[in-house]
Amino acid sequence: MKLKTYLIIAFSLSVVSIIGFSLISLLISDQKIIQFDRTIINSVQGMETPLLTYVMKFFTYIGSAPFVIVLSLFLLFFLYKVLHHRLELILFVAAIVGSAILNGILKNFFQRVRPEFHRLIEIEGYSFPSGHAMNAFTVYVIISFLLWRHITSGLGRWTLIIVSMVMILAIGISRIYLGVHYPSDIIGGYFASGFWLTTAIFFFQYYQEKRYNKKQQREKNIS
Template sequence: MKVRKTPLYLTLLGLIAAIFVAYFVTTERISAFDEAIIHAVQGQESPFWTAFAKFCALIGSSIPVIVISIITMLFLYFGLKHREELILFVIVVGGSALLNVVLKGLFTRERPTIHRILEETGYSFPSGHAMAAFSLYGVIVFLLWKHIRPRWGRTILLIIGALIIAMIGISRVYAGVHYPSDVLAGYLVSGSWLAFWIYWYQWYRERRATGK
């Protein structure tokens, strides 16, 4: 069976979209977009949503991500004996984190100051929480997808993964620590990174299966 090139197409589309977002950010032509969404999201401020934003900030922060990553890697290595999937997981999650550091150092965008609910340090673009969420939960969804046969099970898996990723991103805007364009760029970059390595993972698996 020939390896599908859909992940490569998604990689290309994601990179092109991320470049456009970066261009609009660096030329300051995305302010209206950012401000409109910030006001809409922060206009829903309430004690419940503030507590929820803090919870999302927690599960998307470094320590929980590291803990979840370690548990996943141990399960892949010792539980399922899936060495190749372990390598894919490490490349996607670790590479995404390093890529975020490089991009933040390259763009050096300051964080928004409109209304801060939480305090964060460091640069804003692209969102580290958004990138970490997309790479971590995205690759977990991909790895679990292959082991879930019923359509309803896969549907639930996709919904849960999408909700976690979306809520972490939205919570960053709500908390006032990121512009919406930071989150959007984080999704696009991390999504492209994930799709790129999914393609090569499938290519390697197919090549090994056919003995080529």
């Protein structure tokens, strides 16, 4: 796939993400999404069982900052030592750190209070957008992006995509189930992370292509 195609896709997804996030934030500000949130919360929390609560607590832990930090350190080692990535490490770190910073800025800007309907765990801080949703989306999408070209089989690639999607959705749903986020917090988190990731990947691909072209030009001049 040519650079132009990559950049068009990344730019398009970035625009879709920022529009989606803007719409969600406007609906929240105008109190026009409350019924949607309550309906989804009632449906998700209506499935409550002791076993499912344990499973949801497990997924919410996977999306927590401490787990993401440990997972990121392991992946940095894997990318560097096993796959011999160099520049990709910069993209990975920028994606993770940038997502966390963006989440903090957005939460303090919107200052949405967490739901009080039926909490199964206690947590402080603002609600929108969900930090767990942004963590999950950022980590598993960037992993898929970096590992995709190293997987040659169609089955392997589909497995990577499906596992990533399941993890992203499960972590998001766990926050609704446990009563600490509105569904719109989760959706907003996905959109915010999507915007940040596609923007980072856009500039990464652009830089990679320019770097490759300069290298080719130097080799051509030498020969």
